[in-house]
Amino acid sequence: MLPALLLAPALLAGCAGAAANSSPTTQGPASASQSDSTAGSVSPTAGSTETPTPTVSATPTASAAPVNWDSGGRGTPAMAAGLPSPTDWYAAAFGAPSEQKVLYLTFDDGPARDTEALLTELEAAGGKATFFVLGQQAAEIPSMVRRIVAGGHAIGNHTWDHPELTSLSTAEVADQLSRTTEAVNSAVPGGMGSCMRPPYGLIDDNVAAVSLAQQLQPILWTAHAEDWNQPSVTAMVADLREATRPGSVILLHDGGGGRQNTLDAVAAMLPEWRAQGYILAPIPACVRSPG
Numbered sequence: 621m622l623p624a625l626l627l628a629p630a631l632l633a634g635c636a637g638a639a640a641n642s643s644p645t646t647q648g649p650a651s652a653s654q655s656d657s658t659a660g661s662v663s664p665t666a667g668s669t670e671t672p673t674p675t676v677s678a679t680p681t682a683s684a685a686p687v688n689w690d691s692g693g694r695g696t697p698a699m700a701a702g703l704p705s706p707t708d709w710y711a712a713a714f715g716a717p718s719e720q721k722v723l724y725l726t727f728d729d730g731p732a733r734d735t736e737a738l739l740t741e742l743e744a745a746g747g748k749a750t751f752f753v754l755g756q757q758a759a760e761i762p763s764m765v766r767r768i769v770a771g772g773h774a775i776g777n778h779t780w781d782h783p784e785l786t787s788l789s790t791a792e793v794a795d796q797l798s799r800t801t802e803a804v805n806s807a808v809p810g811g812m813g814s815c816m817r818p819p820y821g822l823i824d825d826n827v828a829a830v831s832l833a834q835q836l837q838p839i840l841w842t843a844h845a846e847d848w849n850q851p852s853v854t855a856m857v858a859d860l861r862e863a864t865r866p867g868s869v870i871l872l873h874d875g876g877g878g879r880q881n882t883l884d885a886v887a888a889m890l891p892e893w894r895a896q897g898y899i900l901a902p903i904p905a906c907v908r909s910p911g
């Protein structure tokens with residue numbers, strides 16, 4: 621069995637655009653610093669945080685090159701026969717890398733107490749996002765699941781209670797995902813999109829196979845603002861500016877603890893993104909099919 625790998629760091633935007641930046645700035649899989657002492661806790665007030673990677677910053681550059689999903693040096697696993705490569709997953713989710721000014725904001729670990737304020741911010745700006753929800757949270761606050769869908773946002777599966785999926789049996793992984801899909805779909809029939817994000821970005825062949833068997837496309841991210849560490853709004857805004865380039869998938873959180881700084885940083889960026897002509901869109905694979 622292949623070890624769990626973090627795919628995301630090497631997909632950082634700094635790897636993008638051979639013409640603008642020919643040398644990848646991040647190499648290989650980063651180890652997950654598992655400092656999430658409350659993994660599995662899903663109370664809206666708990667301190668559960670995503671801990672996807674150590675801080676990995678792309679080399680500062682003025683480049684606005686689009687994300688290159690197939691950038692070298694990322695140490696992607698050789699997936700088991702029959703499984704699509706990570707690049708293929710992304711191609712399936714996003715189509716070909718685009719130079720269109722689209723940003724995919726993603727919010728994990730909700731719905732929770734800050735979700736409503738976030739939705740209000742996004743709606744005021746006309747932005748759409750993808751919410752990777754925890755099943756337990758969705759079951760607790762089905763009204764917020766309905767609000768997310770009614771706002772035109774997409775919902776993805778982030779497991780029932782945020783375990784490290786790579787430590788679970790096949791049956792347990794399947795249960796984590798299927799229970800979450802059921803919770804979302806009982807709040808909004810057909811509300812769950814065809815995508816999932818593994819907690820901490822931890823995924824291996826088994827997790828991938830189980831996800832795909834449930835028609836859930838694994839989706840990681842290309843950039844983040846390290847909001848699981850509660851940085852200042854100023855620091856988060858700087859990270860979000862750095863992340864702003866066509867096709868970026870930006871990891872943020874609306875649950876797992878108080879997220880006021882995340883809300884404030886997003887609020888600060890919304891007018892900037894608008895002025896630069898960016899569209900905030902839900903991840904295509906996560907948008908539920910009509911009817």
Ligand SMILES: [Zn+2]
Pocket residue numbers: 669670728729778782819820
């Ligand atoms: Zn998470």
